Amino acid sequence: MESAHAYTPLLLLLWLFAVPVLTGLAMAPLLPPDRQKVRTVWFLGFLTDLALFEPVAVFCMMRIVYAGFDMLTRIYTVILIILSAAGLLRGVLILHRCRREGVRGREARFLHLFPGHRPVEVADLFHPRRGRVRIEQRIAKSELLYAVIFLVLLLIQLVMAVLYAPFDGDDAYYVVQSLQSQQTGTIQTLIPYIGYSTVLDYRHALAEYPVWIAYIARMSGIHATILSHTVLPLLWIPLCYAMYACCGRLIFKERTDLVALFLCFLCLFSMWGNVSIYTPETFFLMRTWQGKALIGNFVIPALFCLLMILFRQEGAEPGEIPVRERLFPWIMLFLLGVLSGFFSTSGILLVGMLLVSGAAVVILSRGKGTLMHKIRLLVLTGICCIPGGVLALMSLLLRGDM
Amino acid sequence: MYGIFMESVVIFKLYGGNGVLTILYLFSLVFLLIRERDRTVRRLFVWLPLLYLFLFFCPLFRKLYVRVMHAGDTQYRMLWLCPMGMTVACAGCRLASWLPMRGAHLTVKRFFDRLLLPALTAVLILLCGSLVYRNPYVTRAENAWHIPQEAVEVCDAIRHDYGGGYRVRVAVPEDLVHFIRQYDTDLILAYGRDIVAYGYYNRVREALDAPGIIDMTELSEALRETEADYLVMKREKETDHAPEEENWFLCAQTDEYLIYRDVKRSVD
Known part of the structure; x- marks a missing residue:
């Protein structure tokens, strides 16, 4: 059985990093300029790519019985190529404009592509609400120590993820589902446990994350089981901590010295949180590659992070925050709404509950917004709930409850 | 309430x-x-x-x-x-x-x-x-697939024997059930993880994983009923009579397992 080929690492970098960055570049005009950093652009592109996978995969699964995955691979690759080409074109146009305007130097051109990396302006440094108060301070020795401890703990987790193999019975379903799609070209037509033909499994049918793994595996020429068990933890574990770091920055605001300590505590909590098989921490390090682990450790923290941005925005005067900055959390919330069903069917309910209750608190709070503003928030919440609502409706239809 | x-x-x-x-x-x-x-x-x-x-x-x-x-x-x-x-x-x-x-x-x-x-x-x-990491279910990975090396060797041996290109049915003992299809989905199992985890009745499992000596006649009948092509048995497991007497031909072996092919189905 072929495990991987010589170009697999490069192809993995292409599909997991380069393509999302290009997709993100195409989508970047939606972001406020000071958020257009490489990491945010990649993150937006990555979420967009994942979110687009869901409807295409569901369509192929429902319409094509025997070669659904083969068709999905073709359609989705074309979509990604179009999005990447759009991103590339935008990048080329920006660079072309730089040349026309006589912008010289690699760094200056890079800053035109990703303006979020521009040095913070003096006005922003002392702005009370934009959350970018970064007064130059001497780095405390303890902060440095916590940052080092965090990096060591993270490294331990990554090394353990590669060198150690947690046994989980559910892998016989999820990992096999990925491998089955990769090797047979089908989606959900065979029972993963034994391999016989079956009817659509309504409980797992809409959670297309294992099929996405199969897609990345096929495009990179790597065995889906190796991708799941050995490679994906290297992507998801740092990404989850990046999410926690965002939360930390929003919680502690100008006390940035506490973020590293916050991450240290979270690292310890993740490693020592195995008090039962049900905690998100157990899922995080023992079944990182499964969709439900990512609901608990990626989607829910991301939602908390975005809700915190929304809550903070509500404290500002109307009109103080630019429109694109106001829309940014809602775009992300919409994408996470799609991803709730992508990772796990139960995620639809969890994400829906968190989104609705969080938004309700924002809307009902005594903020500085007018009635029109609150109605606008209500409409935006409704729009973000549409993907989850559609998936929930489909799930009920598949079960025959409706 | x-x-x-x-x-x-x-x-x-x-x-x-x-x-x-x-x-x-x-x-x-x-x-x-x-x-x-x-x-x-x-x-x-x-x-x-x-x-x-x-x-x-x-x-x-x-x-x-x-x-x-x-x-x-x-x-x-x-x-x-x-x-x-x-x-x-x-x-x-x-x-x-x-x-x-x-x-x-x-x-x-x-x-x-x-x-x-x-x-x-x-x-x-x-x-x-x-x-x-102190959880008993976390063990040192034996390969990049993070499944037991024995499972990989069993799958390779079966594929080597029949040449690949189509799907074959295999009966494996309980401890391999979770892993075989994580390596090769061309191998269809006679019973799967659901039978083991939820304790459902399955004739092949009852015969193959029975404590003590295996009733080879019963196992052979159960396997033929499910149209299994291959039988994987633990090396230390004893049978009341040789599998060869029931037309199961020993085609490969690993450190821990013996792999038999159904002679009747090969002839068919």
Whole structure:
């Protein structure tokens, strides 16, 4: 059985990093300029790519019985190529404009592509609400120590993820589902446990994350089981901590010295949180590659992070925050709404509950917004709930409850 | 209603394991409720989780959840909406932030103070929790697939014997059931993980994994009924008579397993 080929690492970098960055570049005009950093652009592109996978995969699964995955691979690759080409074109146009305007130097051109990396302006440094108060301070020795401890703990987790193999019975379903799609070209037509033909499994049918793994595996020429068990933890574990770091920055605001300590505590909590098989921490390090682990450790923290941005925005005067900055959390919330069903069917309910209750608190709070503003928030919440609502409706239809 | 409420209590207890980490979380929740000045943090990490906890224990909500999800066994995931890790970490940082902000003159005593409270919080987490890597189910990976090497060798041996290109049915002992199809999905199993995990009856499993000596006639009949092409048996397992007498030809072997091919099906 072929495990991987010589170009697999490069192809993995292409599909997991380069393509999302290009997709993100195409989508970047939606972001406020000071958020257009490489990491945010990649993150937006990555979420967009994942979110687009869901409807295409569901369509192929429902319409094509025997070669659904083969068709999905073709359609989705074309979509990604179009999005990447759009991103590339935008990048080329920006660079072309730089040349026309006589912008010289690699760094200056890079800053035109990703303006979020521009040095913070003096006005922003002392702005009370934009959350970018970064007064130059001497780095405390303890902060440095916590940052080092965090990096060591993270490294331990990554090394353990590669060198150690947690046994989980559910892998016989999820990992096999990925491998089955990769090797047979089908989606959900065979029972993963034994391999016989079956009817659509309504409980797992809409959670297309294992099929996405199969897609990345096929495009990179790597065995889906190796991708799941050995490679994906290297992507998801740092990404989850990046999410926690965002939360930390929003919680502690100008006390940035506490973020590293916050991450240290979270690292310890993740490693020592195995008090039962049900905690998100157990899922995080023992079944990182499964969709439900990512609901608990990626989607829910991301939602908390975005809700915190929304809550903070509500404290500002109307009109103080630019429109694109106001829309940014809602775009992300919409994408996470799609991803709730992508990772796990139960995620639809969890994400829906968190989104609705969080938004309700924002809307009902005594903020500085007018009635029109609150109605606008209500409409935006409704729009973000549409993907989850559609998936929930489909799930009920598949079960025959409706 | 009381019965339904108690079901939620049992789920909550199971979720918390030894319960000490849950107590640490509840302490952190109360600490943030009292000490946290930031309204946003209090709303998100105190009030919303309290709402979810209320809903979790509410019998009507459990009834609704079971009705919507068609299963109550995933209700524990509601508790994921109460971010235990972030709440404890946030409370720990707030404890540490009682100490002077950075930039202030750093003395040895202050440096020690800055480490002391965080270190105490960390020790609390370590003492209350259980290290994930000490879980008996976490073992050293034997290969990049993270499945037992024996499973890889069994699959390779079978593929080598029949040449690949089509799918064959295989009966394997219980300890290989989880892994065979994580390596090669061209191998269809006579029984799968569902039979093992949920204890359903399966004739092949009853015969193959029976304690003591295997009744080869019964096993052979069960295998032919499921049209199995290959039989994988543990080397140390004894049979009442040789598998060859039932037309099972020994085609390959690994350190721990013997692999037989059904001669009758090969002839067909």
